[in-house]
Amino acid sequence: MKLLNFGWLVLILAGHSPAALAQCEPLFGKLLINELMAGNDGTAADEFGEFDDWIEIYNASGEAVQLEGYFLSDSRAIRTKYAFPNTVLPADSYLIIWCDNQPEQGAYHAAFNLSGSGEKVGLYDPDTATVDFVSFGTIPDDITIGRFPNGSGPFKILIPTFASANTNSVNPGVVINEYQAINESTVQDQWGGYEDWIELYNNSPQPINLGGWFLSDKIGEPAQFVFPDTTMAPNSYLIIWCDQGLFEPGLHTFFKLGADGDDILLSNPDTLTVDYVNFGPQIPDDSEGRFGNGTGSISCMIPSFSETNGFPLSIAQKAERNPLKIWPNPSSGSATLSSELNKPDVLKVYDLAGRNVAEFPIMPFINNQNLNFDLPTGSYVLVLGESTAKFVILP
Numbered sequence: 001m002k003l004l005n006f007g008w009l010v011l012i013l014a015g016h017s018p019a020a021l022a023q024c025e026p027l028f029g030k031l032l033i034n035e036l037m038a039g040n041d042g043t044a045a046d047e048f049g050e051f052d053d054w055i056e057i058y059n060a061s062g063e064a065v066q067l068e069g070y071f072l073s074d075s076r077a078i079r080t081k082y083a084f085p086n087t088v089l090p091a092d093s094y095l096i097i098w099c100d101n102q103p104e105q106g107a108y109h110a111a112f113n114l115s116g117s118g119e120k121v122g123l124y125d126p127d128t129a130t131v132d133f134v135s136f137g138t139i140p141d142d143i144t145i146g147r148f149p150n151g152s153g154p155f156k157i158l159i160p161t162f163a164s165a166n167t168n169s170v171n172p173g174v175v176i177n178e179y180q181a182i183n184e185s186t187v188q189d190q191w192g193g194y195e196d197w198i199e200l201y202n203n204s205p206q207p208i209n210l211g212g213w214f215l216s217d218k219i220g221e222p223a224q225f226v227f228p229d230t231t232m233a234p235n236s237y238l239i240i241w242c243d244q245g246l247f248e249p250g251l252h253t254f255f256k257l258g259a260d261g262d263d264i265l266l267s268n269p270d271t272l273t274v275d276y277v278n279f280g281p282q283i284p285d286d287s288e289g290r291f292g293n294g295t296g297s298i299s300c301m302i303p304s305f306s307e308t309n310g311f312p313l314s315i316a317q318k319a320e321r322n323p324l325k326i327w328p329n330p331s332s333g334s335a336t337l338s339s340e341l342n343k344p345d346v347l348k349v350y351d352l353a354g355r356n357v358a359e360f361p362i363m364p365f366i367n368n369q370n371l372n373f374d375l376p377t378g379s380y381v382l383v384l385g386e387s388t389a390k391f392v393i394l395p
Contacts, residue, residue, distance in 0.1 A: 030061030031070075032132040033123050034094065035146030035158065035166055038114035042272060043142050044096075044162045046109075052100035053114040055121065056163060059089045060151035069126035072097060074112050074119055079128045082110035094163045116141070140219050140265060140273045148297070156297065157278060169295050174208050174232060176264055176275045177201035178289030178301075178309055181257035181282040187305045190250065195243035196257040198264060199306060202232040203294035212269035215240060217255050222267040225253040237306040257282075302379060302390060310351070324382055324389035332394055337362070337369050339384060349373070349391075350381045 035056040037043060045051055055072065059065050067084035075081060082097065085107040089095050096108065103111045114121070118137040125131050134155055136145050146158045148168040159170050178199040180186060189195050198215065202208055209231045216224035225240070230251075232238055238251070245252030257264075261280040268274050277298055279288055287303040290296045291310075304310055325338035337347065341364040349358040360371055362384060373380075375393055382389045 031057070031059055031065050031089075031123070032147070032151065033121060033134055034058035034151055035144050035161065036099075036114065036121060036134070036136075037142070037144045037160060037162075038119075038136075038139050039116040039141035039143075041141040043160045046098050046100070046105070048105060050100065052098045052102075054162070055097045055099055055110075055114075056146070057089065057095045057097065057123065058147075058151050059091055059093050059095075062091050064088050064090045067095070070131070071124040071128065072110060072121070073124065074099075074114065074121050076120065076122060079122060079124045081112050096163050138219050140263075140276050142273050143276045157276060159275075168297050170203070170275060170290075172204040174200050174202050174204075174210065174213075174266065174274065175290065175294060176266055176277050177237070177294055178287050178304065179257065179264060179277070179279070180285075180287040180303055180305075181262065181279070182259050182284040182286075184284045186285050186287075186303045189241050189243070189252075191248065193243065195241045195245075197305070198240045198242060198257075199289070200232065200238040200240065200266070201290075201294045202234055202236050202238075205234050207234060208232050210238075213274075214265075214267040214269075214271060215253060216265045216267070217242070217257060217262050219263055219265065222265050222271045222273070224255055227251075239306055302381065324384055324387040326382065326389055326391060329389070330392035330394045331373070333373050333375070335371055335373065335391070337371055337384075338367060339369070339387075340367060341365070341385075345385055347371070348383045349375070350383065351378065 033055060037054050040051045040053055042051055067087045067089055070084045071080045071082060073079045073081040098109045099112055099114045100109055101111055101113050102109050116139055120135045122130055123132040139145060144158045144160045145155045146166040147153045148156045148158065148166050150166040156168060158166055158168055161167055176198060181196050183194045183196055185194060210227040211229040213227045214223045214225060216222045218224060240251045240253060242253045242255060242257050244254055244256055259282050264277045265273055266275040286300055288298050288300050289309040291299045291301060293309040301309060326335050328335060339362055341362060343364050345362050347360040347362050348356055351357050358375060362369060373393060377393050377395045380391045382391050
């Protein structure tokens with residue numbers, strides 16, 4: 001990758017790879033809004049040392065684009081708020097526009113700010129026709145929204161990748177790895193209660209002390225819960241119970257997670273956002289977490305409390321559409337499978353890490369078949385053709 005810096009015009013030229021050439025077409029065209037930050041508290045400074053809002057423009061085409069005559073605006077009624085200067089944006093490269101309402105600072109400073117509580121931003125051609133457009137809601141400081149996959153996908157919440165390809169990954173360190181907002185029967189806390197929980201994971205090779213860090217479910221109020229002196233070893237997990245447990249010892253927050261959707265902010269002692277998740281309505285006893293574990297994007301999944309995350313949303317959705325009938329469930333190990341096969345098939349058993357741990361041949365024209373699951377206590381996923389079921393083995 002080659003970095004070109006003409007004053008404070010930042011261009012990144014990246015080599016084309018087969019994966020890059022195979023990207024889907026973006027929403028409008030090959031010149032697009034790729035990423036933006038509406039609350040820059042310490043991510044990247046402009047040439048005056050100021051931490052201002054910014055928009056990243058990306059040329060996803062194979063040819064250079066002359067930007068003179070194009071416009072950028074936070075108003076659909078006034079589309080010409082910022083006019084691009086005489087600038088050629090090379091193929092597969094990035095340009096940062098500072099949205100600081102200080103056009104006197106240079107050609108790449110727009111006469112408007114971005115709102116951290118949400119607004120709309122458009123990129124327009126010389127005829128003021130829409131080239132790209134994004135509408136966004138509340139975004140915490142030092143978090144961005146951007147296209148993932150880079151230059152082609154829909155907008156998602158990202159850890160910033162200023163003037164470079166969006167990765168939709170998190171920085172090495174402690175991350176929000178999984179959470180459950182409707183815990184009816186998944187796991188109990190030390191008092192026997194089925195409470196909301198958040199799982200943190202240290203994906204770095206170093207121990208990290210969380211003493212003085214914060215956890216919150218409200219944007220603008222990052223210090224709702226302060227961590228005591230707590231050290232996370234590398235590749236380790238930490239559970240925080242979100243149960244309004246005001247008088248309970250241990251890691252119990254003063255807030256619960258919203259079953260209809262909520263925010264989760266993890267902040268360092270300076271209240272700078274380290275990781276952030278926004279989620280919508282939840283399903284009882286399902287969870288959401290990072291897939292792949294510790295680094296990937298958030299997906300709905302079968303709970304993997306304090307363990308490696310496995311099986312994203314598609315498995316759960318498939319189970320709802322094509323339920324596999326097996327009883328009793330939970331079971332001590334033996335269960336009866338109901339199937340209506342007209343040809344032999346194989347029942348595959350997966351653990352929560354996605355490993356195929358057992359297989360059972362299933363004979364056709366036999367509706368109920370007895371199976372003995374000689375497996376450790378825990379939760380599993382059963383797959384037979386297009387049918388799927390969650391299966392729990394008790395001690």
